[in-house]
Amino acid sequence: MFPTYFDFAATTPVDPKVAQAMAECLTLEGTFANPASRSHMFGWFAEEKVETARNQVAELVGADSREIVWTSGATESNNLALKGVFEKHGFSGHLITSATEHKAVLDVAAWLEKHGVHVTYLLPNEHGFIDAGQVADAIQADTRMVSIMHVNNETGAVNDIPEIGALLADKEIIFHVDGAQSIAKVAVNVEALKIDLLSISAHKFYGPKGVGALYVRRAVKEQLVAQIHGGGHERGLRSGTLATHQLVGMGLACELATDVIAEGQRIGALRDQLWQGIRDLPNVRSNVALQYCSPNHLNVCFSGVDGETLLLALNEVAISTGSACTSASVEPSYVLKAMGLSNDDAHSSLRISLGRFTTEGEVKAAVAHIKKTVKALQSAA
Incomplete structure (x- = not known):
């Protein structure tokens, strides 16, 4: 028998409605054509589907559809955002990010350092998140970008994006947010949050893997250099044949996620119930207080x-030690280490993540x- 799935932060299953819509874009009887084929009706219909999906993504995050650039996922979006801005400016200037970002940001930041960019890595505060005061203290005369994730993929800690956005709104500093873990989990509105660049990944909210988007505020577009060339697609920012079925799936997943608050309340109540059930175990604690976490x-x-x-002993539940991208590593979580946990406590920590299909x-x-x-293992120790 399969264990019960509690690893929704790693990936979500595709919603059945999304899978059906995608299937209708794969065969000759469906909308299968290349959206760039504008010389016949097959291509027109595919393009119409793609633009409908673009509108659905834009609506979810409060953007204009012309500000949505298709990518293969948040990793590519992060690369385009960070490399694109600093390449435009000759790899000069200062980047502020955090030591608890996903590797898709940290590895890019390390690459930028090798090319001459000065990078400041912020550590989380005592509650496990990055606050606006830390960002303010780190700003320098040549700070070009701040890149702070919205929700941490390992701990669920919600960074102070509203205050950071407000801090940067009147400065000539680009604000990039990795929203892979926040879209459809917490409310995200790029205008209200003053975000310039937002990375999105469909498979984190019941869409397909291998597709995502980068929101690019129109005022920032000219400060971004494409990282994939060959056809000038996506208004020159990302070349490549668009996968109609994936984009349709992502768009519908966004449409199905519009009632974020209500869904978050239900899932959060289940998460709280789970924690209340295990919190009295000896030597057990939540690494981030629940009021500072994604639901x-x-x-x-x-x-x-x-x-x-x-x-290994918890064979009836599918959970993880941390990020799916680093789960093969025997090293303690760099996120938990940055929060001040010892090697032993970081090794003793597990991530449990719930989702739309989790039941009481x-x-x-x-x-x-x-x-x-846990009691059996503690008794045997």
């Missing part, structure tokens, strides 16, 4: 119990299984 996340330290051993019955069963397993 989907719970990162728990089972101090004194090896995380890998616990992960699954939560109750998970609580019972986790309590039984």
Whole structure:
């Protein structure tokens, strides 16, 4: 039997409605054509589907559809945002980011450093998130960009994006946000949050893998250099044949996610129920207080119990030690280390993430299984 899925932060299953809409764009009987083929009706219909999807993405984040650039996912979006801006300016200037960003930002920042960009890495505050005061203190005369993720992929900590956006609004500093973990989990409006560049990935909110977008504020477009060339697609910012079926799937996933607040309240209540069920275990604590977290996340330290051993023993639930992109590593989580956890406590921490299809019955069963397993391992230690 398969374990119950509690790893929605790694990826979400495609919503059945999304899968059906995608299937209708694959065969001769459907809308399968190249959207760039404007010499016949097949291409026109495909282009219409793509632009409908672009509108759906834009509506979810409060943007104009002309500000949505298709990519293969948040990793490519992050690369386009950071490399695109600094290449435009000859790899000069200063970047502010955080030590707890996804590797898709940290590895790009390291690459930019090798090309001459000065990078400041902020550490999270005592609550596990980055606040506007830290950003203000780090700003220098040549600061060109601030790149801070909205929701941390490992801990669920929600960074102070509204205040950071307000801080930067009257400055000539580009504000990039990795929104991979926040879209459809917390409300995101690029105008209200004063975001200039926003990275989006469809597979984090019940859309297909391999497709995403970068929101590019019109005022910033001229400060961005394309990283993929060959055809001038996406208003010159990202070349490549558009995958109609993937874009249709992403667009519908955005449409289905419009009631973010109501869904977040339901999932958050289940997350809280799960935590209440295990919080009284000896030496167990949440690494980030729940009021500072996305409703989907719970990162728990089972101090004194090896995380890998616990992960293997918890065979009735599918959870993880941290980011899916670094789960093969035996090193302790760099995110938890940056928050001040010891190597042992970082190794003893697990990420539990819930989603749209999580049920109360699954939560109750998970609580019972986790309590039984942890107590057995603690007794054997």
